[in-house]
Amino acid sequence: MKVGSAFILDKARVGEFIESLGNEMQVVAPKKQFGGDVAFAAVKHPDEISWDYGNDIHPPKRFLLPHYEVLFRYKTNGSVQIEPVMEERPQAIVGIRSCDVTALRQQERFFCSQICDPHFESRSKNTVLFSLVCNQPREECFCICCDSGPYLSSGYDVQLTDLGDRFLYEVGSEKGAEVSAPREHLLANASEKDLKLRDSIWLNADAKFQTTSYLAKAILFISANEVPQSVWDQFGAECFRCGNCTNLCPVCSCFNVEDTKDGDGAFTRWRYWDSCQFAGFTREASGYNPRATFGSRVQRRFYHKASYQYITRDGRHGCVGCGRCVVGCMADLGVPSVVKRLRRAVSEQAKLEAPA
Numbered sequence: 001m002k003v004g005s006a007f008i009l010d011k012a013r014v015g016e017f018i019e020s021l022g023n024e025m026q027v028v029a030p031k032k033q034f035g036g037d038v039a040f041a042a043v044k045h046p047d048e049i050s051w052d053y054g055n056d057i058h059p060p061k062r063f064l065l066p067h068y069e070v071l072f073r074y075k076t077n078g079s080v081q082i083e084p085v086m087e088e089r090p091q092a093i094v095g096i097r098s099c100d101v102t103a104l105r106q107q108e109r110f111f112c113s114q115i116c117d118p119h120f121e122s123r124s125k126n127t128v129l130f131s132l133v134c135n136q137p138r139e140e141c142f143c144i145c146c147d148s149g150p151y152l153s154s155g156y157d158v159q160l161t162d163l164g165d166r167f168l169y170e171v172g173s174e175k176g177a178e179v180s181a182p183r184e185h186l187l188a189n190a191s192e193k194d195l196k197l198r199d200s201i202w203l204n205a206d207a208k209f210q211t212t213s214y215l216a217k218a219i220l221f222i223s224a225n226e227v228p229q230s231v232w233d234q235f236g237a238e239c240f241r242c243g244n245c246t247n248l249c250p251v252c253s254c255f256n257v258e259d260t261k262d263g264d265g266a267f268t269r270w271r272y273w274d275s276c277q278f279a280g281f282t283r284e285a286s287g288y289n290p291r292a293t294f295g296s297r298v299q300r301r302f303y304h305k306a307s308y309q310y311i312t313r314d315g316r317h318g319c320v321g322c323g324r325c326v327v328g329c330m331a332d333l334g335v336p337s338v339v340k341r342l343r344r345a346v347s348e349q350a351k352l353e354a355p356a
Contacts, residue, residue, distance in 0.1 A: 001177045007169040007187035008194060009160070014167070015046035017186050018094065021179070025090035025128075028063055030056060040093070049095065051162070054138045057324060059250035060093055060100050061107060064123045068272045071119065071257070077265040088122050092179065094130040098149030098156075099141075099320040101131045103250030105155050109314055110253050119271075128179050131156040135205050140323030142211040142336055148320040150205045161198050168198050211323065213336040214343070215306060219317060221346045223308035229295075231345045235333060236295025243275035244328035245301070251318050254281065276301055302338060 009017060021027055022044070029049040031041045038053040040060045073083040096104075104124075111120035134141070134150035143149030152159060157176030161168040169187055171177050180187070221227050246252040256274040259267050274281055277297050283289040291297050304310055305318040319335050326334035 001171060001181045001184060003171055003173060003177055005171045005177075006190035006195065007171075008163075008190050009167045009169045009187055011165055011167065013186045017183055018043075018046035018049065020183050020186075021092055021094075024179075024182075025092050025126075027092050027094055028060070029094040040096075051095065051132070053095075054136075055097050055099075055134075055141075055322065055324075057248060057327060059103065059248065059322070059324065060096050061104060061250050063091065063093060064104060064127060065107065065111075065120060065253070065255075065273075068270060069119065071269045071271050073262070073266065073268050075266050086119065086122055088126055090126045090128075091123075092128045092130060095132045095160075096129055097134055097322070098131055098152045099143040099146075099322040100250050101129050101152060101155050102143075102146075102148035102320045103322070104129065106251050106314065106316065106318070106320075107253060128175055129157045131159045133159065133161040133202070133205070135162055135201055137205060137208050137210075138323060139210050140326040140334075141321060142209065142213045142323060143321035144206060144209050145213045145215060146317070146319050146321035151202050161201060163194065163197055163201070166194075168194055211326065211336055213319075213321065213339045215317060215319060215335070215339060217343050218302070218339040219306045219308060219311070221342055222303055222306050226346050226349075227299075227342055228345055228349050231342065232299040233293070233295040235298040235338065235341075236293060238331040239277065239294055239298055239333060240330055241277055241279075241294065241297075242330065243277055244330070245325045245333065246275040246277055247273060248324035248328045250322055250324070251305075251320060252276075256281075276304070298333070305335070 018027060027043050028040055029043045030038045030051075030053045031043055031048050032050050033039050033041075038050045038056060039058060040056050040063070043049055070085045072085050075081045107120070108124050111117040112124065131152060137143070137150055151161070154172065156172040158180065159170040159172055168190055171180055246254060254274045254276050255271050257269060257271050259269050261267055276282070279289065279292070282291045291300055311317050323334075326336060
């Protein structure tokens with residue numbers, strides 16, 4: 001099976017495909033929870049999967065970067081003895097959206113480039129991403145503005161497009177080809193008609209977006225330090241410091257590390273999600289905080305999202321347009337709103353500074 005191949009997976013055979021996959025690895029997929037909400041979780045049966053969901057408000061990055069994880073345990077009785085804790089269980093994340101696939105690739109660059117994190121790397125190597133194209137974007141989605149959806153040209157292991165009674169099944173990586181090969185008997189070759197229908201569905205999805213975010217302008221203004229400080233201060237005054245924006249963002253990677261005492265000279269080192277919007281995140285041991293004001297922390301967040309410095313380092317800007325910040329921010333400081341206000345503020349500042 002070659003990378004770039006396109007097949008048809010009939011919906012009548014999806015259950016058999018998922019069961020076969022589950023015999024080799026844990027299958028994580030969108031699953032209806034109590035109350036009707038859909039969230040990604042391990043599934044034991046194909047019927048548990050909700051294929052017609054919008055998106056999980058909690059990013060699936062938690063299956064590669066858990067909220068809490070043990071890094072290692074150690075003992076200090078006489079000499080230091082370190083016991084590594086590694087998780088190497090293979091898993092397939094089925095039905096993950098294009099924006100979240102793009103975000104996980106960004107996470108891989110963060111955790112596995114300059115200094116490789118063995119815990120993230122292990123999970124990443126053991127994870128296969130079955131991306132599901134968004135035929136119907138949600139109202140708050142703007143991935144089309146961020147080059148991260150509603151469909152992908154790269155980055156996925158397998159990409160699924162709903163064609164009605166069947167899925168178009170595209171193999172995008174060697175990992176995707178490897179996991180697909182044992183189930184090739186469940187797939188049929190895609191026809192030219194199937195590919196044309198895919199293109200039509202993709203174009204139709206493009207036209208359904210209601211939220212826009214012209215991020216390029218924000219990148220220009222932030223990189224050139226043209227945003228008036230008063231604007232950041234105003235954002236800081238409005239911010240609730242709840243951390244929703246960072247905890248719901250699939251790209252954010254802030255974390256903290258702590259040691260807990262287990263007794264008799266034994267300790268455990270933990271890693272857990274943190275937020276750059278919290279006062280203690282950048283506070284130094286001396287008590288000095290380089291970002292002590294609310295506005296400076298909001299400014300730092302968007303500098304990390306949209307400055308040319310980080311684009312050069314990370315290969316792309318730090319937003320995938322998933323819309324979770326739009327849903328989660330009680331102060332309406334999601335990326336689209338902030339970008340619009342930055343553009344307006346810079347434009348007004350330019351008018352004030354223009355010669356009479």
